[in-house]
Amino acid sequence: MSAGGDFLGEVQAGVGARTLSSGMAHGILVLDVEPQDLVPLVKDLKGAFGFDMFLDVTAVDWPQRRPRFDVVYHFYSTRRFVRVRIKTRVDESEPIVDTLVPLYGSARYMERECHEMYGIGFRGNDDLRPLLLYEGFQGHPLRKDYPKQREQPLVPYREVEP
Amino acid sequence: MTPGKPAQPPVPRGAFEYLSTRKDEFVGWARKFSLFPYPFVTACCAMEFMSVSSTLYDTDRFGAALPRFTPRQSDLLMVVGTVNHKQAPILRKVYEQMCEPKWVIAFGVCATSGGFYQNYATLLGIDRIIPVDIYIPGCPPRPEMVIDGIMKLQDKIAAERHPIINEDF
Numbered sequence: 001m002s003a004g005g006d007f008l009g010e011v012q013a014g015v016g017a018r019t020l021s022s023g024m025a026h027g028i029l030v031l032d033v034e035p036q037d038l039v040p041l042v043k044d045l046k047g048a049f050g051f052d053m054f055l056d057v058t059a060v061d062w063p064q065r066r067p068r069f070d071v072v073y074h075f076y077s078t079r080r081f082v083r084v085r086i087k088t089r090v091d092e093s094e095p096i097v098d099t100l101v102p103l104y105g106s107a108r109y110m111e112r113e114c115h116e117m118y119g120i121g122f123r124g125n126d127d128l129r130p131l132l133l134y135e136g137f138q139g140h141p142l143r144k145d146y147p148k149q150r151e152q153p154l155v156p157y158r159e160v161e162p
Numbered sequence: 163m164t165p166g167k168p169a170q171p172p173v174p175r176g177a178f179e180y181l182s183t184r185k186d187e188f189v190g191w192a193r194k195f196s197l198f199p200y201p202f203v204t205a206c207c208a209m210e211f212m213s214v215s216s217t218l219y220d221t222d223r224f225g226a227a228l229p230r231f232t233p234r235q236s237d238l239l240m241v242v243g244t245v246n247h248k249q250a251p252i253l254r255k256v257y258e259q260m261c262e263p264k265w266v267i268a269f270g271v272c273a274t275s276g277g278f279y280q281n282y283a284t285l286l287g288i289d290r291i292i293p294v295d296i297y298i299p300g301c302p303p304r305p306e307m308v309i310d311g312i313m314k315l316q317d318k319i320a321a322e323r324h325p326i327i328n329e330d331f
Contacts, residue, residue, distance in 0.1 A: 132248075133248070134247070134248045141281070141282035141283070146282065148280065148281060149280060150282065151247070151282070151286075152247060152282070153247050153250065153285070153290075153291075154247055154248070154250055154251050155250040155251055155254050155291045157290045157291065158289070158290060158291060158292070158293070160289075
């Protein structure tokens, strides 16, 4: 833990110029960036600090806040056994960030999932078809304003005699 | 009759030579002990399905042991686990591929009513898309409940009409 903490301290100092703020949370280094600084920052993390595994991209919906969405990335170093979390913010009017597919191939699937669930667009990812949902599904079910009881059945329901 | 060999003993009167019954009762009796389940298994209820179908609880006692993994060879569709909207067309197609006569068991509370799910993904009970004969609630159901459900289905089959020659024949 202490060795990992020292390494994350180096990372924090090394990428500090690109971040708005940074800190430690539960042993994870948390970096806050502007959307346009995301790709250069991830390039640094991958190239200079060896974060070679892309764990996840997801989003957080804050319905009352402007900008409305957090886009959250997690990366892992399989040599140092430490994680880093990157947060950036996009607004509902243009919920688009740059894709990470050129850096991490596994981002292709995770960006698809984030796109269908939250409606976040990924500039440069040319394959944002639904992954878990189906063609024709309307709306983004993990947004807070998606009605909990809304159903979009693919098979018409039976007419049941009373 | 060959000479030297003793004659066959005559059949005693009053023995069990003829049986008269109703055709529906007879066919129902035959069908209720010859269920071929198709396990449409999607979720954690599968563990309970394995438990109830293997040696300790042994659905073979009810003639419902041999799972057929093609719907065309089965007559009992056991929907075991949560079915979501994306999977509903598959379930509907499997049901339509089964030959008559066929019965459906909703195994577990998710197949029965959606259970604790109420969201964009889950079908709230398979009876919204296919007819269901027996509902077995529980999360998961105890094996005794499954056996009780199978016995109730057997009673239902035994009491049904079983048209063999009908106007379409």
